[in-house]
Amino acid sequence: MRELRPQPPKLRRRNIYLPYDIVLNILTRLPVKSLMRFRCVSKSWNSSITSPDFISTHLNNSIDSRGDGYVIHMPCVRDICSSSINTKRPVCTVALDRTLDTISEVRIPFHFPFGCAQIVGSCNGLLCFATSAYCIYLWNPSIRIFKRLPNTCLGQLRFATLGFAYHSENNDYKVVRISRSPFSAPVSSHEIEVYTLSSDSWRSVGMTLTTDVLFYDKNYPLPIPLVNGALHWMSCIVEEENHRRRMIMAFDVNSEKFKRLALPDGSTDENIFQTFLSSFKGKLAFITWARSEQRGTQYSIWVMKEYGVVESWIKLFAVPFERVAHCTAFMEYGSLLVCYINDRVESQEFKFVLVDIETLHEKKDLDIQHHSYVATFMESLVLLDGANVVSY
Amino acid sequence: MKFCTVKQYFDDENNNNVTNGIATTVIPLPNKHLKIKANNKEMEQYEQELLRNVMPQELTKLILAANYLNFKEALDFFCRTVANAIQNKSVDYVRKFFGLESDFEPGEEEKLCKEFAWSFEGVDED
Numbered sequence: 186m187r188e189l190r191p192q193p194p195k196l197r198r199r200n201i202y203l204p205y206d207i208v209l210n211i212l213t214r215l216p217v218k219s220l221m222r223f224r225c226v227s228k229s230w231n232s233s234i235t236s237p238d239f240i241s242t243h244l245n246n247s248i249d250s251r252g253d254g255y256v257i258h259m260p261c262v263r264d265i266c267s268s269s270i271n272t273k274r275p276v277c278t279v280a281l282d283r284t285l286d287t288i289s290e291v292r293i294p295f296h297f298p299f300g301c302a303q304i305v306g307s308c309n310g311l312l313c314f315a316t317s318a319y320c321i322y323l324w325n326p327s328i329r330i331f332k333r334l335p336n337t338c339l340g341q342l343r344f345a346t347l348g349f350a351y352h353s354e355n356n357d358y359k360v361v362r363i364s365r366s367p368f369s370a371p372v373s374s375h376e377i378e379v380y381t382l383s384s385d386s387w388r389s390v391g392m393t394l395t396t397d398v399l400f401y402d403k404n405y406p407l408p409i410p411l412v413n414g415a416l417h418w419m420s421c422i423v424e425e426e427n428h429r430r431r432m433i434m435a436f437d438v439n440s441e442k443f444k445r446l447a448l449p450d451g452s453t454d455e456n457i458f459q460t461f462l463s464s465f466k467g468k469l470a471f472i473t474w475a476r477s478e479q480r481g482t483q484y485s486i487w488v489m490k491e492y493g494v495v496e497s498w499i500k501l502f503a504v505p506f507e508r509v510a511h512c513t514a515f516m517e518y519g520s521l522l523v524c525y526i527n528d529r530v531e532s533q534e535f536k537f538v539l540v541d542i543e544t545l546h547e548k549k550d551l552d553i554q555h556h557s558y559v560a561t562f563m564e565s566l567v568l569l570d571g572a573n574v575v576s577y
Numbered sequence: 578m579k580f581c582t583v584k585q586y587f588d589d590e591n592n593n594n595v596t597n598g599i600a601t602t603v604i605p606l607p608n609k610h611l612k613i614k615a616n617n618k619e620m621e622q623y624e625q626e627l628l629r630n631v632m633p634q635e636l637t638k639l640i641l642a643a644n645y646l647n648f649k650e651a652l653d654f655f656c657r658t659v660a661n662a663i664q665n666k667s668v669d670y671v672r673k674f675f676g677l678e679s680d681f682e683p684g685e686e687e688k689l690c691k692e693f694a695w696s697f698e699g700v701d702e703d
């Protein structure tokens with residue numbers, strides 16, 4: 186490859202060569218499909234495009250210039266992905282986040298040997314998929330690369346819940362698995378292990394030192410939210426005199442330690458059917474579904490305005506429903522995807538509606554018509570620099 | 578700040594070789610940029626105009642001029658324009674554009690291309 190040196194504005198007759206740093210400036214603005222192809226231009230281009238620094242810069246560029254946001258969703262119906270007899274692999278759909286209008290369909294490239302696929306989480310265009318906590322995959326659909334995680338380092342997996350996070354301090358990715366002893370066991374205990382992409386291995390971070398934690402809620406069907414560098418699980422702790430209290434357990438991805446966050450005052454009472462944790466515009470959100478004072482039910486959305494400050498919890502939105510409305514997903518920008526069950530018809534019919542939590546405007550006739558896992562999605566080159574990856 | 582650099586650019590003896598073409602495109606940029614900075618649509622239209630009237634190779638001259646003038650916004654804008662111009666082009670086109678040659682071992686390039694064959698679909702004809 187010819188040497189590219191910074192050229193003064195003196196022009197040559199034929200070709201004008203750009204300094205390499207400007208070439209990289211141009212490359213970081215290209216879509217991933219072009220970049221994958223241009224890896225074949227030369228050795229140094231291949232090396233640059235697959236370097237962690239380039240991947241980060243490219244990601245930051247695309248986040249800055251991105252107009253619409255996207256989501257990827259997958260039906261969480263058992264029928265679609267059970268048994269070895271059915272070799273059909275589940276299909277994911279990429280859609281616009283504001284309208285859920287379908288952009289494209291993507292077939293999952295790996296086979297799940299057991300049970301039903303779950304989207305654990307999504308960070309920077311990298312998706313984490315799992316089934317029954319046994320088989321975990323990291324997958325970047327936009328560059329058609331995936332990787333299966335090694336098996337657990339713990340002895341036996343029991344009732345596990347998973348969280349997927351980007352570790353910003355190290356520009357790394359982690360999967361956190363919390364396994365719990367069965368309810369029948371005399372003492373509740375949890376084992377926590379962390380997978381780190383850069384070391385491609387699991388590491389036990391020990392049992393929770395406090396045995397007062399009864400369980401870590403899976404937050405089904407929403408992913409465990411990553412806010413302020415921590416994964417947040419709803420849990421229940423046992424206090425003196427066997428009194429039980431709900432509490433948020435925040436796992437800091439950098440220090441790998443738990444911190445407890447109290448729920449908003451007055452947010453929990455007997456009328457609550459379900460609770461979820463999510464994120465709203467980068468802040469931790471606590472969502473409750475409860476019987477309403479008026480007819481029907483209501484979703485209340487609390488937001489922790491100042492992270493870690495319990496007094497900063499504020500109930501920002503209340504979304505009332507006359508009919509029963511099951512929450513399927515919560516969109517980061519402020520929409521609830523709910524499912525109405527039409528029980529007037531004999532065969533139960535589901536109708537999915539996207540509700541803006543601020544205006545309460547409902548968008549019907551959605552492209553999505555199954556209970557689904559929904560995660561944010563973007564194009565990126567993340568995972569290109571990983572080991573043992575499979576391209577398809 | 579930008580206008581001082583421009584004046585210095587003209588006073589600098591080394592720049593006698595710069596053609597008028599560059600001067601007429603780059604110099605008006607500060608004004609245009611300031612005017613249309615807020616409006617993305619107009620920037621897009623200006624970009625389309627640029628792509629139509631200016632040959633891709635000319636864009637590299639503009640980039641070099643903007644780089645020399647230390648005019649970051651113009652540099653980023655032209656880089657974005659070049660990126661849009663080449664994004665759907667073939668590997669050969671890009672090599673010619675940047676004046677590069679393949680330095681892969683025989684068979685190495687083929688192997689790589691095969692691995693990401695999907696990225697070659699729908700590419701513009703040269």
